[in-house]
Amino acid sequence: MAPVAPRSGDAIFASVERVNAELFTLTYGAIVRQLLTDLEEVEEVNKQLDQMGYNIGIRLIDEFLAKSNVARCVDFKETAEVIAKVGFKMFLGVTASVSNWDADGTCCSIVLEDNPLVDFVELPDTCQGLYYCNVLSGVIRGALEMVSMKTEVSWVRDMLRGDDAFELQVKLLKQVPEEYPYKDDE
């Protein structure tokens, strides 16, 4: 059983300032629409969403660590649990679950039943290759990179494409030890 985080996701979510999820959903929709108009290629849009998510993730991790008081995670399993239970709850107000661990413990799936980004959204036929929520994969990748874990995040199931839930596969590529940025003798 994963150890309980010092502050549960619900407690933090109740204490942060919140905004209406619909404003969030509609703003995200406006962003995706702008990208589709500018870039036109669905693959380019996917990449741009991932990049935006990455930029968000590298800053989000600071807020996450500051507000949640989690202790240093012992292994990747704990990291994934913390992301799913505390991280998603704290920012998006929804809880995710972790499943499908592989033998090494380096690859797992985070499953979201409920996703505020996709309310009211339907993908038209012209955009079938679009990963609408790709910003989430960028956020996770960016946040983990700032805590010394290089990961690869990809979508396994997508409700907008007809599946029954959103499933992200998070694969730990390697732990990058922290580099001391200054040379001692300079």
Add this chain to the structure above:
Amino acid sequence: MIGVGKIKQYSNVLDKPLSKGKQEVSLSAFAFLFSELVQYNQTQVDNIAELERRLEDAGYAVGARVLELLCHRDKGNRRETRLLGILSFVHSTVWKVLFGKVADSLEKGTEHEDEYMISEKELLVNRFISIPKDMGTFNCGAFVAGIVRGVLDSAGFPAVVTAHFVPMEGQQRPRTTILIKFAEEVLRREARLG
């Protein structure tokens, strides 16, 4: 969890039951997303006017959808036909749903018949944004101005909507005013309706 079955799949998004609109996300999630929107648009334009226009366009799309959603859910599909009606709808209902409170004030312009102003001490979208000196009068409230324009346009009250900073005595951060200038036809129609 007890009693949780497979989520029912709807083939068409329009068949899904409409949510009550009570779900929330954290303010920081929205702030991060909005900052990415602004940053992305900054890379796509050369000048401030373009940037404001793009933010406004993004807001316009949000506004059109907000009107549809609110009309259907909160107003029982009744449509506003009078100017004051739609203005008070924007000032109270739309603001309450999007920002959690009614706007600080709604005023009629003294100089021109067709101008109205909605003021807010600190717009939600501007809370974590600071404008560098070399960007002059740029205001990210252009996004909110776009939302208002979207609502008004879709309701049949075409207008030009802009966002301005108004410095206030004794306060560090200036107040934001959304200036709404209605088109000729709106005023004529309003006069006709008496």
